[in-house]
């Protein structure tokens with residue numbers, strides 16, 4: 001390894017945004033003003049913003065050129081035709097319905113297919129996906145594979161669905177499962193990839209029960225890259241071939257172009273069935289816009305059309321995966337508990353093992369996220385019991401999440417390797433003084449999606 005070349009970004013920088021370097025005292029003040037909630041910080045007060053990889057990436061020169069080509073006609077814009085043919089070519093779906101972002105695509109699809117009492121299985125629902133299934137009256141059922149339970153093991157496809165569990169659900173709930181969804185990569189499960197074999201097994205079960213399979217496609221290119229890197233049987237396939245092999249197993253997908261669309265806004269739902277497409281378009285006109293722009297401007301449609309091709313470039317995907325792996329390997333070498341193996345878009349710290357003295361009801365993930373900000377101005381995101389706990393319907397008791405994770409999501413093409421070195425050093429410093437870190441309590445919270453608005457207070461050691 002010692003004579004391996006360093007990782008280089010396969011691009012150079014044409015336009016920069018300054019980062020304001022702050023002091024610890026300033027950050028302590030900002031955090032107090034935000035009531036401990038990192039969503040409430042002003043982004044100018046953040047040095048390295050790893051809150052999300054969604055809509056936070058840098059666009060290429062070709063995408064900015066495409067923005068200038070954007071045509072803002074209300075109906076029949078050539079920007080839509082370019083967008084439509086990019087989606088058709090990359091994913092292979094005939095019917096393309098543009099939306100302003102991923103959750104609008106989910107809203108349209110679930111409102112159309114899900115009725116009260118229905119059950120929707122998914123390897124792991126993202127929070128907006130769950131919220132949209134539930135808003136349509138359905139039950140959102142997570143069926144992650146058993147291998148994903150242990151954060152320290154190196155199983156290559158921890159994003160997989162538990163196929164035996166799906167088999168049972170499809171048998172027991174016959175007639176009540178309107179669709180099965182697979183999220184690639186599995187974001188809430190650690191940005192871990194789903195294998196082609198797992199998708200094939202899920203597809204076979206769906207076909208046997210005549211239940212359509214849909215894909216939550218947000219990070220489809222990262223999934224294809226990791227799929228090939230970890231499955232020797234796929235070594236000879238190109239990324240576009242693998243992408244098609246995945247989507248050929250499905251009836252349609254929802255997509256947030258803010259991730260692997262390499263754009264700052266946008267999304268779509270794409271389907272094979274023309275009748276379903278017609279119904280989706282009827283709803284689209286009411287809530288998003290005319291079918292040739294949905295919730296997007298012409299220039300955004302063009303930026304996404306270009307982004308969907310760029311995201312498939314081997315050099316880009318190799319660098320992206322290497323950069324995330326680099327951080328995971330170095331933290332791991334310092335014995336810092338980090339989700340293994342490295343995922344596609346983010347580094348996940350295991351806060352339950354990082355801060356074992358803090359009980360789950362004192363939210364170790366939130367405590368750790370607050371410390372990373374105080375130590376080095378890094379904004380991360382708790383993906384643990386603040387975000388994902390639910391309440392027992394009879395006792396009202398809070399049932400913790402499966403894991404207490406802190407996600408460091410890497411915006412696409414935005415930060416350099418030296419920023420990654422800085423992140424590693426800040427995490428190491430917090431690790432060294434971990435024993436002195438106290439837990440937190442929630443002092444105020446709304447009833448749904450509470451992590452966005454909750455306020456936190458420290459609970460002393």
Ligand code: F0G
Pocket residue numbers: 051052053054101102103104126128129183187216218256257258267
């Ligand atoms: N599905 C997955 C797997 C996601 O990660 C997201 C968004 C969505 C759907 C919704 O897409 O934001 O365009 O409406 N994830 C972001 C994140 C917000 O930070 O992981 P959206």
